[in-house]
Amino acid sequence: MNRLLPVAGAIALAFTSQFASAAATNFTNFTPIASSVAVNSLPEAAPFLFGSPNFSQLSIADRTTQLAAGQFNSGSWDMIDTNRTGANAGRYLYTVFETSQAGIQRYDRQTGSMVTMWASPAVAPALNSAVAFDASRWTPFGTYLTAEESWGNQPQPYGRLFELTNPTAANGIGNVVHQNAIARVSHEGLAFDKSNNLYFIDELNGGSIYKYSSATPTNGATYFNGGVNSVLRVGDGNTANATGAFSWVPFTNNAGVGLAGSVTITDPNGVTSVDGRATTNVAAYKGTDYQRPEDLEIQTLASGDQILYVATTTTNEVYSMNLATGMMNTFVSRSTIDLATGLAVGTALTSPDNLAIDAAGNIYVVEDQPGGVADIWLANDANRDGVAESVARWATLSTAGAEPTGLYFDITNPNVAFVNVQHPASGVDRMIQITAVPEPETYAMLLAGLGLLGTMIRRRNRA
Numbered sequence: 001m002n003r004l005l006p007v008a009g010a011i012a013l014a015f016t017s018q019f020a021s022a023a024a025t026n027f028t029n030f031t032p033i034a035s036s037v038a039v040n041s042l043p044e045a046a047p048f049l050f051g052s053p054n055f056s057q058l059s060i061a062d063r064t065t066q067l068a069a070g071q072f073n074s075g076s077w078d079m080i081d082t083n084r085t086g087a088n089a090g091r092y093l094y095t096v097f098e099t100s101q102a103g104i105q106r107y108d109r110q111t112g113s114m115v116t117m118w119a120s121p122a123v124a125p126a127l128n129s130a131v132a133f134d135a136s137r138w139t140p141f142g143t144y145l146t147a148e149e150s151w152g153n154q155p156q157p158y159g160r161l162f163e164l165t166n167p168t169a170a171n172g173i174g175n176v177v178h179q180n181a182i183a184r185v186s187h188e189g190l191a192f193d194k195s196n197n198l199y200f201i202d203e204l205n206g207g208s209i210y211k212y213s214s215a216t217p218t219n220g221a222t223y224f225n226g227g228v229n230s231v232l233r234v235g236d237g238n239t240a241n242a243t244g245a246f247s248w249v250p251f252t253n254n255a256g257v258g259l260a261g262s263v264t265i266t267d268p269n270g271v272t273s274v275d276g277r278a279t280t281n282v283a284a285y286k287g288t289d290y291q292r293p294e295d296l297e298i299q300t301l302a303s304g305d306q307i308l309y310v311a312t313t314t315t316n317e318v319y320s321m322n323l324a325t326g327m328m329n330t331f332v333s334r335s336t337i338d339l340a341t342g343l344a345v346g347t348a349l350t351s352p353d354n355l356a357i358d359a360a361g362n363i364y365v366v367e368d369q370p371g372g373v374a375d376i377w378l379a380n381d382a383n384r385d386g387v388a389e390s391v392a393r394w395a396t397l398s399t400a401g402a403e404p405t406g407l408y409f410d411i412t413n414p415n416v417a418f419v420n421v422q423h424p425a426s427g428v429d430r431m432i433q434i435t436a437v438p439e440p441e442t443y444a445m446l447l448a449g450l451g452l453l454g455t456m457i458r459r460r461n462r463a
Helices: 005-024 063-068 440-462
Strands: 048-050 055-062 077-082 092-097 103-108 113-119 144-147 161-164 176-178 190-192 198-201 205-207 209-214 227-234 244-250 264-266 272-274 293-300 306-312 317-322 327-332 352-357 363-367 374-380 390-397 403-409 416-422 430-436
Touching: 048 055, 048 430, 055 063, 063 113, 077 403, 077 416, 077 430, 190 293, 198 293, 293 363, 306 352, 317 352, 327 374, 352 403, 363 403, 374 403, 390 403
Parallel strands: 293 352
Antiparallel strands: 048 390, 055 430, 077 092, 092 103, 103 113, 144 161, 161 176, 190 198, 198 209, 209 227, 227 244, 244 327, 264 272, 293 306, 306 317, 317 327, 352 363, 363 374, 374 390, 403 416, 416 430
16 A cells, blocks of 8 residues: 555656646637638637637627627626625626616526626717726625716717626626716726725826826725726826826825815716826826726736736737835836737737736737737736736637627636627627636646546545
């Protein structure tokens, strides 16, 4: 018996190593794709070309099915998130309609059903309408946030952030509240740090990056009752697209009321709010301008520091902000090396929009491009210093007129992800599930190990 223990120990160690590797994710096992897939060369129900034959895809929901079921569905499915906390964490997928009659829908992974939980009661620009939902983020308090990617010259009512207060309601009927403590901007990305500060952006050429610090950061019931809105300033704030040391400049007090010199508006619905865009162009509150900042993602390092990533579509960049050290870097740009060629990625990287993070902490960059040139890139930052050494084309979308959006990596399974195919020419938006299976040699090693273990057990039984 003693002679068998070292072998059994080796097998156990091998299994442990394989499990650890699987837990990290199989999504990083791929060959960089050299170029975008041809437009309409793949079926709409399986529209992606991946860098690995071990990635599979399945259309789990589509707009045609929802309309046939009598569900309100205005299309342009955008960002995706899940219920990250609670007893059924990971059961639901939430996504939104980026249209003139916005809404929120929920996919139940247990039943395979999709339901529209809430829809704008009117089409914009009617009073009490809601338009262009884009953001999608679960809160630390068990609720769900979205916001309008729309804001402009006054008077108009948009640029608001909304909270779905009952996202797991069994009847699927949502209760949506405008949380007016957040300054009005054209929203897209939302992200919470470990102290429950909420980060958001103004999606504009010349837009800024913002932070909301609640007066009651650990109390979901009062989180949006009041707090400080601040804007990011790098240096003196007057150099656009700047990197280096940054600070946060508050422009509201702890009750959420604009400080002296800030800009406050009353919209056509009679709601008074702080105009974040106009206020942070005032000299006293000047924020650093970036060119169409879009999505946000937060990564926690082994040290406990957190890095906030920000995609900027117009300048074809992704920035990284170390929230602990107060330093901003350029994470990805057209100067970053493309692993497929060994050269600078150049114009192959165009209009980075959405960001996602996998179970191993890798950052993915999704382009705002039409099918045939719409790619998803994996950024390699081996030392986690906030500057990627290279990028690799991980997937590419063929559907005409569509863009990939809302890439989300499952919190319950490191080898499952979801992505939306938004506004295709066919009008049939889809949610695609992506699964990464182990490489064939991994299966072979597993089977060999099981066979050896079985032989050992039989020998022990005979002994």
